[in-house]
Amino acid sequence: AQSVAQPEDQVNVAEGNPLTVKCTYSVSGNPYLFWYVQYPNRGLQFLLKYITGDNLVKGSYGFEAEFNKSQTSFHLKKPSALVSDSALYFCAVRDIPGTASKLTFGTGTRLQVTL
Amino acid sequence: GAVVSQHPSWVICKSGTSVKIECRSLDFQATTMFWYRQFPKQSLMLMATSNEGSKATYEQGVEKDKFLINHASLTLSTLTVTSAHPEDSSFYICSARDGRTGWTEAFFGQGTRLTVV
Numbered sequence: 109a110q111s112v113a114q115p116e117d118q119v120n121v122a123e124g125n126p127l128t129v130k131c132t133y134s135v136s137g138n139p140y141l142f143w144y145v146q147y148p149n150r151g152l153q154f155l156l157k158y159i160t161g162d163n164l165v166k167g168s169y170g171f172e173a174e175f176n177k178s179q180t181s182f183h184l185k186k187p188s189a190l191v192s193d194s195a196l197y198f199c200a201v202r203d204i205p206g207t208a209s210k211l212t213f214g215t216g217t218r219l220q221v222t223l
Numbered sequence: 224g225a226v227v228s229q230h231p232s233w234v235i236c237k238s239g240t241s242v243k244i245e246c247r248s249l250d251f252q253a254t255t256m257f258w259y260r261q262f263p264k265q266s267l268m269l270m271a272t273s274n275e276g277s278k279a280t281y282e283q284g285v286e287k288d289k290f291l292i293n294h295a296s297l298t299l300s301t302l303t304v305t306s307a308h309p310e311d312s313s314f315y316i317c318s319a320r321d322g323r324t325g326w327t328e329a330f331f332g333q334g335t336r337l338t339v340v
Contacts, residue, residue: 140327151229151316151331152267159327198266202327210257211318211329215266 110135112201114214121189121221129184129217131199140202141182142211143173145195152198158182169193189221225251227319229332236307236339244302244335246317252297253319257329258290261314273300307339 111134121127133139140159144152156167158175166172173184182199199214226249236242246256255274259267271287273279273294281287289311291303300319304311314336318329 142328144331149232149314149334149336151227151334152318154328154330157328210269210272213266 110139110201110212112199112212112214114197114199114217116217117215118218118220121219123191123221123223124188127186127189127193127219127221129197129199129219131182131184131214132180133182133199133201134180135201139182141173141175142200142202143167143171143182143184144198144200146198146216147195155184155197189219191221191223194219194221225249225319225321225330227253227317227330227332229317229335231335232333233336234338236337238308238339239306241303241305242307242337244304244315244317244337246300246302246319246332248298248319248321248330251319251321252323253300254297254322255320256294256300257318257320258292258300258302259316259318261316261334267316270302304337307337309339312337312339 113132142157143155146152155171156165158165163175171186196216196218198216200211202211228247230245258270261267269282270285271279271281271292273292275294275297279292294300314334316334318331320329
């Protein structure tokens with residue numbers, strides 16, 4: 109069974125500082141990894157994904173994530189946080205590249221960026 | 224990215240009535256749609272997976288007779304909450320993916336907040 113862990117319920121960072129939101133995963137095969145962001149009372153917006161290739165993946169809004177196979181991690185990063193980045197962030201994994209394979213989500217990390 | 228439209232955004236209904244939520248893929252064909260439920264300050268719980276033209280596959284513990292899912296076309300799936308009760312109040316989110324194009328990510332609707340009174 110696949111699983112995702114987001115060890116931090118909340119991350120606080122000052123605007124302009126770098127941010128990291130942590131994610132570790134467990135799958136039986138090769139993982140497909142995703143980050144999504146959710147604003148209040150909204151669905152999820154896709155940020156970025158890792159399927160194969162370069163371990164550093166760049167996504168929307170200046171976010172990037174680094175795939176580390178040995179540590180089974182896929183941490184989300186941004187060099188300089190904005191107040192508008194404040195939201196709920198979900199890491200997700202899929203290990204079966206079939207059309208109906210399911211995403212497993214982490215519990216989410218609330219990012220709070222302050223002035 | 225692709226657009227998934229979910230309607231309504233919010234609905235209030237009386238206990239015992241049924242509510243239908245629609246999920247449409249606007250600019251792609253959704254071979255697979257997923258329905259999730261999200262409780263306050265919690266992650267998404269997958270309720271069911273549906274492939275176009277087939278019966279939905281429900282996750283363990285989800286009552287298929289209560290949460291009716293129809294995926295009759297490649298652009299529309301519906302979730303009907305039958306005989307709703309206050310404990311069904313929640314945020315429901317759909318997502319869709321076109322498995323034929325090799326897309327690996329799913330795209331999500333805006334969500335529907337259901338309140339049963």
